[in-house]
Amino acid sequence: DGGITQSPKYLFRKEGQNVTLSCEQNLNHDAMYWYRQDPGQGLRLIYYSQIVNDFQKGDIAEGYSVSREKKESFPLTVTSAQKNPTAFYLCASKGLWTGEDIQYFGAGTRLSVL
């Protein structure tokens, strides 16, 4: 089945630690996105990528980093510079040339600070 896989489902970070959230898609989509979701605030865009080896900052990129070495993969690193990382993180992808215009989402990773 085609879809987006996020792992792990739950993640705990210690003070000063970097952690990496995985996002893999087998939909052959060009564009991938990372969102952060906090209660009552909806979704905020962290980073997005439209093509391999290229990515752009979203609205809240500080304290985060990404890479796009393969079309299928778009990992997000939450660095120690992100002082309030506790949130639900969602990865999404979209086909840019399909005319479908729909973002597909993974099941999310819930990150907490120990």
Add this chain to the structure above:
Amino acid sequence: GDSVTQMEGPVTLSEEAFLTINCTYTATGYPSLFWYVQYPGEGLQLLLKATKADDKGSNKGFEATYRKETTSFHLEKGSVQVSDSAVYFCALNNPGGYQKVTFGTGTKLQVIP
């Protein structure tokens, strides 16, 4: 820039009641409009979409009509069920932008038996 405004929740309804969740938008050009649903602990799923003015999107008894004159895309359902309890997000995709989707803040719906 583009923006989406949704009515604040939570919305609490009895089973079989009529549902309306208001959504208005601000965008240049001709965006596509979407409703996504998020069940507890899960990602977002597309519920319905409309790509041009006067289009009606529908799915699982939910409907929304793209109203360009009022810049609105209100979600409706004639008879809600307990299983409809979730958070609903209105969103737009503006092809003139850099392919990012703009989301509303979400409206939590709770349906009680």
